[in-house]
Amino acid sequence: MADHAPRHAEYDDIAAEYAASKQLPFRIVVEAPTLFDLAGDVRGLSVLDLPCGDGTYSRAFARRGAGSVLGFDLSGAMVERAHSIEHQEPLGISYQVGDADGLGTVGNFDLVVACYLFNYAHTAGELLAFARTVWANLKPGGRLIGINDNPRTALARYGDYAAYGFSRTLELPRHEGSRIRYSFPTSDGKTFGFDNFWLAPETYEQVFAEAGLADFRFVDAQAAPSAGQDWSDFLRDCPITGLVARRPG
Ligand SMILES: C[S@@+](CC[C@H](N)C(=O)[O-])C[C@H]1O[C@@H](n2cnc3c(N)ncnc32)[C@H](O)[C@@H]1O
Known part of the structure; x- marks a missing residue:
């Protein structure tokens, strides 16, 4: 178990707003296709979705034929x-509340999906705890895929993404644990937001290796081939990134 006080679940206060933000074009045209491309064929695979949020990607992987999905x-x-969504449209997905830091082994999975988990680590130690949880839940040879705030971003690229429905500001000077504030205007004229934390790309590489996960790398986000508009400005030094690693077989 984690040796820290229980974390505040920031998303308890913004669950509905975050769920609505899943309809923004950048999520549908860039985030989801990047993730599905990393996943490849998931038919028959056991999948751990950590963190699952409201189950958006848990449902997507169940619909793509995953053998089992736990969020x-x-x-x-x-x-x-x-x-609630599972109750209305059953797909056989199980969901539980839990902290990825100190979760322990909850199963033996072919695939761990970590969309926006690692960017909640404030320190290399917290990142290591998350990475160890991933390792503990992968079968030998199993894969980690994910989407993350992109720690490779040039300083000049933080700021206004109004054309895409949000802003992303960085606490300066950039240092391990710097706060990255995401803010989203909502349809009723308000805003909501949440904080991510910056750790150097090299920290990710070192920590994943220390956790025993092989072949860790960031993978540039991409737009769906069918995307109607030109996404090249968004994709240049993109605010989000894919990532992959595997537990050695
Ligand atoms: C940006 S949302 C992403 C949810 C989902 N992966 C998606 O892409 O729709 C981030 C989620 O991480 C969860 N989270 C943050 N820290 C966590 C932790 N230590 N353990 C488990 N979940 C965590 C939050 O509660 C929130 O639901």
């Missing part, structure tokens, strides 16, 4: 939304 998230409100 975990720190936020009870997000898991409640996931349960």
